[in-house]
Amino acid sequence: MYSGAWMMRASCGGIFDVAIVGGGAAGLAAAVFAGRRGARSVVVEKLSSPGRKLLAAGGGHCNVTNRAARDKFYAAFGRSGRFIAPALERFDNGSLEVFFSGLGVPLHSPDGFHVFPRSGKGADILDALLSECRRTGVEIVDNCRAEELLISDNAVLGVRTSAGEFRSKRVVISTGGMSYPELGSDGDGYRLAKSAGHSIVTPVPALVELHCPEKWVAGLAGVSLKDVELSVPGSRIKPRRGEFLFTHRGVSGPAVLDISGDVAGMVSENGLARLSINFMPGVSRMDLLAKFAEWRRSSGGVRIVNLLSALLPKSLAGVLCELSSVDFARASQMDSDSQNRLLENATGLTLNVNGTGGFAKAMLTKGGVSLKELDPRTLESRIVGGLHFAGEVLDLQGDCGGYNLQWAFSSGILAQGA
Numbered sequence: 001m002y003s004g005a006w007m008m009r010a011s012c013g014g015i016f017d018v019a020i021v022g023g024g025a026a027g028l029a030a031a032v033f034a035g036r037r038g039a040r041s042v043v044v045e046k047l048s049s050p051g052r053k054l055l056a057a058g059g060g061h062c063n064v065t066n067r068a069a070r071d072k073f074y075a076a077f078g079r080s081g082r083f084i085a086p087a088l089e090r091f092d093n094g095s096l097e098v099f100f101s102g103l104g105v106p107l108h109s110p111d112g113f114h115v116f117p118r119s120g121k122g123a124d125i126l127d128a129l130l131s132e133c134r135r136t137g138v139e140i141v142d143n144c145r146a147e148e149l150l151i152s153d154n155a156v157l158g159v160r161t162s163a164g165e166f167r168s169k170r171v172v173i174s175t176g177g178m179s180y181p182e183l184g185s186d187g188d189g190y191r192l193a194k195s196a197g198h199s200i201v202t203p204v205p206a207l208v209e210l211h212c213p214e215k216w217v218a219g220l221a222g223v224s225l226k227d228v229e230l231s232v233p234g235s236r237i238k239p240r241r242g243e244f245l246f247t248h249r250g251v252s253g254p255a256v257l258d259i260s261g262d263v264a265g266m267v268s269e270n271g272l273a274r275l276s277i278n279f280m281p282g283v284s285r286m287d288l289l290a291k292f293a294e295w296r297r298s299s300g301g302v303r304i305v306n307l308l309s310a311l312l313p314k315s316l317a318g319v320l321c322e323l324s325s326v327d328f329a330r331a332s333q334m335d336s337d338s339q340n341r342l343l344e345n346a347t348g349l350t351l352n353v354n355g356t357g358g359f360a361k362a363m364l365t366k367g368g369v370s371l372k373e374l375d376p377r378t379l380e381s382r383i384v385g386g387l388h389f390a391g392e393v394l395d396l397q398g399d400c401g402g403y404n405l406q407w408a409f410s411s412g413i414l415a416q417g418a
C-alpha cells in the first residue's frame with residue numbers, strides 16, 4: 001500500500017520543467033510520463049492525498065477504459081469527439097493496458113468490453129501511478145492549493161500556491177471539473193483558466209440521476225429494464241439506448257446517465273426538459289399491433305395489464321395501462337384508440353425532468369474550458385504559451401464505461417510534453 005511519507009509537506013516551491021496542478025488521473029499520468037522523460041516535475045494537490053476519485057471510480061473497481069474502436073471512442077464524446085484524436089493517437093486503450101501491466105497491475109475485461117484491474121481494486125491503479133512517480137523522481141506536494149497562475153508576456157512562468165511559488169515554463173492544469181467536490185474537484189481549474197483569459201462553457205452536472213415531478217415515478221423505484229431508448233423530442237440530442245432504472249425521485253441507469261448532461265443543460269436553461277422513453281426498442285410498431293391482435297383473438301377475456309406483464313415488469317405494465325386508461329380493460333375491449341394510447345406510452349412515454357442529483361452526485365461535469373482556445377495536438381493554450389490543460393477540466397464529456405478515465409490518462413500524457 002502506498003505511503004505518503006515521501007511527499008513534500010507544505011514546502012516552499014522551487015523551479016521545475018513541468019508543474020502539474022491537480023493529482024487526479026490526468027495529473028498523475030502527466031507526472032509519470034514527464035518523470036520518465038527526465039523532466040523535473042512537481043504535482044501540487046489540494047487534498048491531503050492525491051487520486052481520491054480513482055479510488056471511488058467504478059464503485060472502487062475502477063473501470064479504467066474499454067475496448068471500443070477509435071471511431072466509437074470519438075462518438076462517445078459527442079460533437080467534439082474528434083478533439084481527442086491526437087491524445088488517443090499518443091496513448092490509446094491498448095497502450096493503457098500495456099502501461100498498467102508493465103507497472104504490475106494487469107487489467108482484464110470480464111464482459112469483453114469494460115476494462116478493470118484484474119485484482120478488482122482501483123487502489124492498485126493509484127498505487128502503481130504513485131510508485132512510478134516516486135521511481136521517476138516526481139515530487140508530489142499534498143495539502144497544496146494552486147491559487148494563481150504566474151503569467152508574463154502571454155507566457156506562463158509557474159503557479160502560486162498555498163505552499164509557495166513553483167516556477168515552471170510548462171504548467172498543466174488537471175484540476176477536474178465540479179463533480180464530487182469532496183474528492184477535490186470544485187471548479188478551481190475554471191477560475192485559473194479564466195484568469196489566463198480562457199472562456200468557460202457553463203458547467204452542468206453529467207452522468208447523474210434525473211429528477212421527474214410525475215408522482216407515479218416513485219412507485220416504480222427499483223424497477224429496472226435491460227434495454228430502453230431515450231430521446232429528447234424536438235432537439236438534436238443524440239438518442240441513447242441501454243439499461244434503465246426508476247429511482248425514488250426520477251430515473252437513472254447507464255442510458256439515463258449518458259443523456260443526463262445534455263438534459264441537465266436544457267433544465268438549467270429552461271427549468272424543464274422532456275425525456276421520451278421507448279420501453280420496447282427491439283419491437284416495431286407493426287409487431288406490437290400484431291401482438292394486440294393476437295391478444296384479442298386468443299386471450300380476449302384476459303386483462304391487458306396481465307398480458308403486457310409478459311413483456312415488461314409488472315408494476316411498469318400497470319402504470320402504462322393506467323396512463324393509457326386501459327387498466328381494467330380486457331383484451332377483447334381494446335379498440336383502436338386504446339391500442340394507440342398504449343402503443344404510444346410503451347414506445348414513447350414522455351417524462352418531465354425538472355432537476356438532477358446535482359454536482360454532489362454527478363460522476364462528471366459537462367462544460368468547462370472551451371476547446372476553441374486550445375491546440376488539440378498539444379492541449380496548449382492558444383492564449384498563454386506553456387499553459388496546458390488535461391482531463392475533465394476541459395469542455396469534453398464521454399459516456400459512462402471507461403471513456404472518461406481513458407481521456408484523463410491520454411490527455412495528461414499528451415499535455416506534459418514530448
Ligand SMILES: Cc1cc2nc3c(=O)[nH]c(=O)nc-3n(C[C@H](O)[C@H](O)[C@H](O)COP(=O)(O)OP(=O)(O)OC[C@H]3O[C@@H](n4cnc5c(N)ncnc54)[C@H](O)[C@@H]3O)c2cc1C
Pocket residue numbers: 021022023024025026027044045046047050051052053054056057058059062063064065144145146147174175176177179180183184185186188189362363364390391392393401402403404405406408
Ligand atoms: C464516483 C465516480 C465514479 C467514477 N467512475 C468512473 C469509472 O469507473 N470510469 C471512468 O472512466 N470514469 C469514472 N468517473 C469519472 C472519472 O473518474 C473522471 O472523469 C476522472 O477521474 C477525471 O480525472 P481528472 O484528473 O481530470 O480530475 P480529478 O480526478 O477530479 O482530479 C483533479 C484533482 O485536482 C485536485 N485539485 C483541484 N483543484 C486544485 C487546486 N486549486 N490546487 C491543487 N489541486 C487541485 C483535486 O483535489 C483532484 O485530486 C467517475 C467519477 C466519479 C465521481
